[in-house]
Amino acid sequence: MGAKKVVVLGAGISGLSAAWRLAEKGFDVEVYEKEPYVGGLAATLKKDNYLLDFGPHPFYSEDAEILDVFKDLVGNDVLTFERDCLLLFNNSYIHYPPRPGDVLFNMGFKTTIYSVLSYAKSQFKRAFISGDERTFEEWAIDSFGKYLYEIFFRPYTEQFWKIPSDKLADDWADARVAKLNLFKTIALLFFKGKTGERLNQIERDTLPLYYPAYGCGMLPERIAEKFKKSGGRIFLSSPITRVNLSNPDKYSIEVKSGQDEKPVNADLLVSTVPLKHLVNSILPSPGKKVLKYANSLKSMGLVVLFLVVKKRSILPVSYVYCFDRIYHRITEYNRFSKKLSLEDENLLSVEISCYEGDQYWNSTDEELSELCIKDLIRDGYIRREQVKKTYVLKSNSVYPVYLVGYHEPLRNVREYFQQFGNLYLLGRNGSFTYIDQDQAMRIGFDLADKITRNHFNS
Numbered sequence: 001m002g003a004k005k006v007v008v009l010g011a012g013i014s015g016l017s018a019a020w021r022l023a024e025k026g027f028d029v030e031v032y033e034k035e036p037y038v039g040g041l042a043a044t045l046k047k048d049n050y051l052l053d054f055g056p057h058p059f060y061s062e063d064a065e066i067l068d069v070f071k072d073l074v075g076n077d078v079l080t081f082e083r084d085c086l087l088l089f090n091n092s093y094i095h096y097p098p099r100p101g102d103v104l105f106n107m108g109f110k111t112t113i114y115s116v117l118s119y120a121k122s123q124f125k126r127a128f129i130s131g132d133e134r135t136f137e138e139w140a141i142d143s144f145g146k147y148l149y150e151i152f153f154r155p156y157t158e159q160f161w162k163i164p165s166d167k168l169a170d171d172w173a174d175a176r177v178a179k180l181n182l183f184k185t186i187a188l189l190f191f192k193g194k195t196g197e198r199l200n201q202i203e204r205d206t207l208p209l210y211y212p213a214y215g216c217g218m219l220p221e222r223i224a225e226k227f228k229k230s231g232g233r234i235f236l237s238s239p240i241t242r243v244n245l246s247n248p249d250k251y252s253i254e255v256k257s258g259q260d261e262k263p264v265n266a267d268l269l270v271s272t273v274p275l276k277h278l279v280n281s282i283l284p285s286p287g288k289k290v291l292k293y294a295n296s297l298k299s300m301g302l303v304v305l306f307l308v309v310k311k312r313s314i315l316p317v318s319y320v321y322c323f324d325r326i327y328h329r330i331t332e333y334n335r336f337s338k339k340l341s342l343e344d345e346n347l348l349s350v351e352i353s354c355y356e357g358d359q360y361w362n363s364t365d366e367e368l369s370e371l372c373i374k375d376l377i378r379d380g381y382i383r384r385e386q387v388k389k390t391y392v393l394k395s396n397s398v399y400p401v402y403l404v405g406y407h408e409p410l411r412n413v414r415e416y417f418q419q420f421g422n423l424y425l426l427g428r429n430g431s432f433t434y435i436d437q438d439q440a441m442r443i444g445f446d447l448a449d450k451i452t453r454n455h456f457n458s
């Protein structure tokens with residue numbers, strides 16, 4: 001009997017990691033990717049002379065095996081650097097990691113005293129109240145007190161998600177989910193040692209940071225090379241449009257290739273494409289109930305505006321998190337690697353969270369540049385004449401949105417997939433779970449091992 005054929009949908013880090021290991025184990029593996037490049041959210045795009053990550057992507061991991069694989073793949077191009085961030089709050093900076101005295105000097109004495117008193121009150125109340133599923137608002141007030149919630153957590157959260165805090169589930173407050181660092185920062189600033197379980201995730205932020213000299217996309221590109229050397233095949237610019245699951249022994253996938261659609265057969269299927277998209281592509285139809293559940297799983301998009309700036313050093317740190325701006329984070333790329341732009345230049349990015357079809361999503365590149373540059377000039381980071389060029393990258397499926405009550409639809413959708421013994425959901429959008437690059441590699445390898453155990457020579 002020949003090797004089983006595995007089709008992997010999506011060439012992000014999780015799909016490529018699974019594909020690579022499966023090919024090494026002897027499976028016949030094909031990867032179909034809608035974009036003309038590999039890497040998904042962790043790709044680096046080359047535009048003119050510039051290398052653009054989709055948001056800054058340092059690599060860190062407490063998983064020794066994964067860290068070794070990363071270092072081995074990126075080789076001499078691995079750079080190391082310090083994690084340094086600032087929060088721009090009330091026109092003052094708060095450092096991350098926190099330094100003694102920052103709280104008092106930078107947030108102000110009054111804020112600190114109110115915060116501590118309000119926190120004490122919330123802890124007192126909490127001793128008498130217990131609840132199951134909480135909203136983000138309830139979690140934040142319980143954990144940090146109403147005062148900090150009102151001045152800090154609510155504005156930042158609502159600015160980022162564009163959703164009222166009492167409509168968000170408290171899951172996203174988990175430090176792993178809140179890839180914004182704000183909550184981790186505050187937790188460390190005020191309540192070190194009191195966030196229980198969460199501190200373990202917070203501690204991930206103290207891990208050493210690595211970055212590939214030519215952009216984070218080096219990692220998926222190197223995995224793709226290894227995969228191909230092991231006999232695997234990658235088809236780029238090949239979005240999947242239909243997934244026919246009617247024959248449990250041989251799935252049939254429709255792939256768009258130029259103007260044509262071509263059928264591809266698979267014994268086993270691994271999907272990393274957004275869960276909602278997968279469900280809507282399935283034949284025979286999964287039925288109204290599953291479709292309704294899947295369509296209620298909301299994802300938020302991201303617009304990243306890059307500025308090529310004639311200034312070698314711009315920010316006091318690598319990242320600045322912002323309140324009251326249309327963007328929530330500014331990043332300076334020379335602090336990651338000086339090879340991403342030309343010698344006398346620098347790259348700055350600002351990230352704007354948005355939803356497909358909203359005001360920011362629909363803005364032209366010129367409108368976005370104008371809006372952001374105005375604020376960057378006002379905050380003293382750049383002068384207009386220093387901006388040489390701008391680029392805009394967009395993706396509509398970046399952050400799974402954990403709305404209150406999202407567990408129920410997600411559980412139902414996952415249950416629906418359990419009937420298909422040869423289909424596996426994987427990855428950040430594929431399984432509607434927040435993960436970092438190292439975790440995407442880990443779950444990709446682990447899934448490949450599981451498939452090998454269950455299906456090799458079976």
Ligand SMILES: Cc1cc2nc3c(=O)[nH]c(=O)nc-3n(C[C@H](O)[C@H](O)[C@H](O)COP(=O)(O)OP(=O)(O)OC[C@H]3O[C@@H](n4cnc5c(N)ncnc54)[C@H](O)[C@@H]3O)c2cc1C
Nearest residue numbers: 010012013014034040041055058239240427428435436437
């Ligand atoms: C702004 C931002 C900053 C981040 N910062 C960090 C960081 O500092 N450190 C870190 O470790 N991680 C970071 N991450 C997380 C990291 O990017 C992700 O964990 C990782 O890239 C997820 O990989 P994935 O394979 O699970 O998903 P994806 O990268 O989403 O891969 C899914 C793939 O499926 C493809 N696809 C979608 N639809 C179709 C279709 N119809 N047909 C075929 N293919 C399709 C997509 O194009 C994509 O390539 C960050 C993420 C973002 C968005």
